Amino acid sequence: MMSGEIKKSFKVLVVDSHVLIRQILVSIFKEMDEVQSTVSLDLKSVQEIENEIDRIQPDVLFLGLDADTKDEIQLVESIRKNRPGLPVVIMAPLSKKGASITLKALKLGAVEFITKPDRNSGITLSKRHFRKRVVPLIRVIGELNTNLLSVIQSSDLTIPDVEKVLDQKPQKLSSSVELVVIAGCTGGVKELFQLVSELPTGLPTPVVIVQHMPKIYSRKFASELDRITEMNVREAQNDSPLIPGQIYLAPGGYHTIIKSDGYRKVLGIHKGPRENKNRPSIDVTLRSATQAYGNKILTIFLSGGGVDGIAGAKNVYESGGKIILQNSESALLWNLNQKISEQIPDLDHHPTKDIGSKIIKNLFGKKPARSIRYPVKG
Known part of the structure; x- marks a missing residue:
């Protein structure tokens, strides 16, 4: 259930x-009515940070990480294990290393991430960058599914890499x-790791994923998803x-x-x-998809907030396409899906664990005859 107020x-x-x-973030939080107090600390040892968390009892932690190191991952793992109800927002560089540490942290249960601006950018630009991300984030923290957050488990080691099967043909x-x-x-990132790993080889349709994510991070994310499915995962290109099956x-x-x-x-990509x-x-994406495919679209909305997707859902619905919503009990944030369901009644709502099978049922009418995964041999 949602936390309510x-x-x-x-x-x-x-x-x-x-x-x-630290100074920039503190100055932003001081301007916000929602924030009662802010404490900033240098990145120290795991034990020191955890001691400070116990002392301060924060409602949300903004954790800056700089590289994909064992110590930094250990810190995230320890916080998630010992204080699973504490929302953790990762701050990391806009780089390959930043993308790597961020994706690991999201799989461990961090709720969201913010990219750190280039150190050469001025204070004004840095503050503007953080304000755009921090202010809306604080305003949805209270809407997170606290029950799910408290029991969420790491998916980092539960999805094995797979080898590609090149001779599979899409089924009819x-x-x-x-x-x-x-x-x-x-x-949505954590849900996508689970969902993509469950889709069978030989899907008779292509799959397009739109996950709010910056450049560099999306490339790393595609690479990580590619490792856990027999299908090829790649960034869209012009x-x-x-x-089908990609x-x-x-x-x-x-x-x-x-x-x-x-x-x-x-596909097409542009910087409009x-x-x-x-x-x-x-x-x-959904507006163009309905123009190209009409009513032959199946759209799945995973965890998320804001309003991006509401108009797209209407496009799909009015074109006669199908929509599946991740339900409120299994979504970390049901803000977006709630708004969609209020405007389009009678949509199907399903927990994360059932969405893969619902996609398969919509595509095949029933479970496909073969769905074999091949673990990578060590």
Whole structure:
């Protein structure tokens, strides 16, 4: 169940090795009515940080990490194990190392992430960057599914890598669905690791994923997803044909669209204006998808907040496509799906563990005859 009322007096703990970042965040929180107090600390040992958490009893932790090191992952693991009800927001560099540590932390149960601006950018630019992300984040922290957060388990080591199976052919489609679109925001990354690992080889449709994520991070995310499924996962590219059984991830910093190119459907990416403050935008992708595929779309909305996706859901619904919502009990943040369900009644709501089978049922009419995964041999 949801926590109910939005908390209006947060105690915030900021932990980062860079004093300027700590100062900027403290100044932003001081301006917010929702924040009662803010404490900032240097990034110290695991034990020292945990002692401070026990002393301060924060409502949310903004944790700055700089590299994919054993010590930093150990800190995240320890906090999640010993204080599972504490929401942890990761702050990491916009780099390959930053992407790696962030994805590991999200799989361990961190609720969200913020990229750190380049150290060479001025204080004004840095403050503007953080304010855009921090202010809306604080305002949804109180809407997180606290029951799920308290019991959430790490998925980091539960999904084995798989080898690619090159000779698999898509099975014959037994439904009218020709495209699957999966959309997510806060809480969606962890769900996508589980969902993608459960999809069988030989899907008769392409899959397009739109997850709010910056450049560099989305490339690393596609690479990580590619390791846990027999299907190929790659970032969307201009004029790339949509091939059944392939998964395409919207690249950070670009909108991903779908176009008809004669007899085939292809992807396009562009740096158009942000929609709903996002690029990639779920609405942009779904609007183009309904124009290209009409009613032959199955859209899954995972955990997330904000409003990006509401207009897209309406496009899919009005075109006659199908929509599945992750339900409130299994979603870390049900803010977006709640808004969609209020505007489009009678949609199917399912827990995370059932969504994979629901996709398969919509595509095949029943469970496919073969769904074999091949663990990588050590």
